[in-house]
Amino acid sequence: MYSLNPPGAYYEDWVNPGARLLAEGPEALLAATAEEFGPESSELDTVRVLVRFGEIYGFPVPVTAARHLDAMVELVGYATQFASLEGVTEDEALASMHSLHAQGLLLIDDDGSVWTSVPPGTPYSAPNGEWALVEKKVEAPPELRKAALPS
Structure with missing residues (x-):
């Protein structure tokens, strides 16, 4: 997803554990x-x-x-809605949503809402090959908008 350079405040905080995670493995890194x-x-x-x-x-x-x-997913019940529509478990729905997000097909706007999106450089991206927000899927509740962004 990093290479897609998604826009907005929710995409300013990128963390790369680098060699330590690869060398030690997840369990050792969590314990340390x-x-x-x-x-x-x-x-x-x-x-x-x-x-x-x-x-x-x-x-x-x-x-x-x-x-x-x-x-x-937790506050609004987004996974529950997705799971019932697709006939999958909530865990499968959550994994699917994160997979779509990782591919740039879901994007979080600055107001905290979740949108279907089209990444840049694809046939359906916005003019000049930029990101296109297609449809708002979930509106963020006000309390989540305030709490989600780092201060």
């Missing part, structure tokens, strides 16, 4: 981070996000966007 920063630390939370989404998004991971999509 918990020992260094504590089991309830934001650093450990970030490493959990990286491990969880690394295979889907590749590296670097759009941490703020990935966390926001998870929050939308």
Whole structure:
């Protein structure tokens, strides 16, 4: 996803664990981070996000966007809606949404809403090969808009 250069505030925070994750593996990195920063630390939370989404998004991971999509799923019930429409489990729906997001087919706008989108450089992208937001799928509740972006 990083190479697509998605626009907006949710795509400003990219984290790449680099060689440490590859060399130590996810379990060792999680244990070392918990020992260094504590089991309830934001650093450990970030490493959990990286491990969880690394295979889907590749590296670097759009941490703020990935966390926001998870929050939308939990708060708004987006996975439940998707699962019932597609006849899959909520876990499968969540994995599918993150996969679509990683491909640039879902995008989070600056107001926190989730849109279907067309990445740049494709036949249906916006003029001049830019990103196209196609349809708003989920409106972010006000409390999530405020909490999602780093201050």
